[in-house]
Amino acid sequence: MRVPTVALSAAIRRTGPAAVLLFAAMPVVSADDLRVLTRVRPSPRILVGGNGWPLDVxxxxxxVGSIGHAVSALADAVV
Incomplete structure (x- = not known):
């Protein structure tokens, strides 16, 4: 991840967002990084977009496959 997982986890704990959208255009992210984020509390909805994510998320x-899908998913998370 371009932003270290530990830094992103700390930001999630500090701000408590309802959802987090992560975009990766290049395959540089591991499913292990995502597993760490799913265990952060408070637990936001984790959304991923772009072609850089492994198949085993x-x-x-x-x-999310499009910006429209991402916007809808984010809106659903905050309702």
């Missing part, structure tokens, strides 16, 4: 992580 955790079941609780939602893939």
């Amino acid at each position: 955790p079941p609780s992580v939602q893939r």
